[in-house]
Amino acid sequence: MPSRTSPRSVLIAGPTGSGKSQLALALAQELEPSGGATIINSDSMQVYRDLRVLTARPSGDEEQKVPHRLYGIFSGSQRCSAGRWRDLAAHEIAKAHEAGRLPIVVGGTGLYFQALTDGLAQVPDIPDAIRQQGRERLDQLGNAQFHTELAEGDPAMAARVRPSDPQRMLRAWEVIEATGRSLAEWQRDDQRSMGAPDAVARIVLMPPREILYAKCDRRFERMIAEGALEEVSRLLLQSIPQSHPLMKAVGVREIAGHLHGDTSLDDAIAAGQQATRRYAKRQMTWARNRMADWQKYVAQDLESFFPEIFSFIRQFILTP
Numbered sequence: 001m002p003s004r005t006s007p008r009s010v011l012i013a014g015p016t017g018s019g020k021s022q023l024a025l026a027l028a029q030e031l032e033p034s035g036g037a038t039i040i041n042s043d044s045m046q047v048y049r050d051l052r053v054l055t056a057r058p059s060g061d062e063e064q065k066v067p068h069r070l071y072g073i074f075s076g077s078q079r080c081s082a083g084r085w086r087d088l089a090a091h092e093i094a095k096a097h098e099a100g101r102l103p104i105v106v107g108g109t110g111l112y113f114q115a116l117t118d119g120l121a122q123v124p125d126i127p128d129a130i131r132q133q134g135r136e137r138l139d140q141l142g143n144a145q146f147h148t149e150l151a152e153g154d155p156a157m158a159a160r161v162r163p164s165d166p167q168r169m170l171r172a173w174e175v176i177e178a179t180g181r182s183l184a185e186w187q188r189d190d191q192r193s194m195g196a197p198d199a200v201a202r203i204v205l206m207p208p209r210e211i212l213y214a215k216c217d218r219r220f221e222r223m224i225a226e227g228a229l230e231e232v233s234r235l236l237l238q239s240i241p242q243s244h245p246l247m248k249a250v251g252v253r254e255i256a257g258h259l260h261g262d263t264s265l266d267d268a269i270a271a272g273q274q275a276t277r278r279y280a281k282r283q284m285t286w287a288r289n290r291m292a293d294w295q296k297y298v299a300q301d302l303e304s305f306f307p308e309i310f311s312f313i314r315q316f317i318l319t320p
Helices: 020-034 060-065 082-098 110-118 128-141 143-153 155-160 166-179 183-188 209-225 228-236 252-259 265-290 302-318
Strands: 009-013 037-041 102-106 200-205 295-297
Touching: 009 020, 009 110, 020 037, 020 060, 020 102, 020 200, 020 302, 037 082, 082 102, 082 110, 110 265, 128 143, 128 166, 143 155, 143 166, 155 166, 155 183, 166 183, 166 265, 200 302, 209 228, 209 265, 228 252, 252 265, 295 302
Parallel strands: 009 102, 009 200, 037 102, 200 295
Antiparallel strands: none
16 A cells, blocks of 8 residues: 555546536645645547537636646647547646645546556457457356456456456456466556556546436537537638547537538537437446446535545545
């Protein structure tokens, strides 16, 4: 376990509309009298500056309250990959630690969090037969016994992965079965910036689906009122390739259809709300499958959970 002086970091994930940014800002402000925190973006759309409203980036006023990093740093003429973001995030985490501030990495892009915590090792493709064998073995043995078997063949990865995380157990099992090498070995040359697992608090917000969907609907209407139409209009004038991530941001296609005269504004809003709900559903599926060992908060009213979350973070920071 890390010593009391070991650098700590906090990760906050969750689907769109769950209140991640609100929680990160409230936590950072709470910590300001005792050293403070730096909020680091982990959203693949918020790294671009072109769609502040439609991607729900923090406002200028919010960014002034505490340090915010990796928001709006790329233009539409650039692209940001998971690997590039991971390198930038690792740098910002190190800078926060050097300044005595707690890094709070917040966003909804699961792949970014995976890149940060597990690295991006170039593991060869796993044959389908081995994938199927692993799933059958897990179903046959159950999580606990499968973890025991993994520990016998790959103690390094078994020490990193909990029995409650079947997806990561399967990945570790598949890699060593297919390649004869531990995933830990494949990752060894790849910077794992988060350090010891006990030095990282992982929080994922998982509101009840009906409450989350209602929030998504209201937020999309608010985005329209706050200038999302104008944002997308300016974006379209840049002639950005359709393959660019920005052109796939939730709501862009629906609003563009209205701007081109193909749909009414009401229909565009309804379609944008549906696309947002579908995106939130995919994010929740990722969290259930890939973040099984994260601290989950099923918050109907996020503000009511603040004291509990703040208490958890304080204990995490102070516990050796």
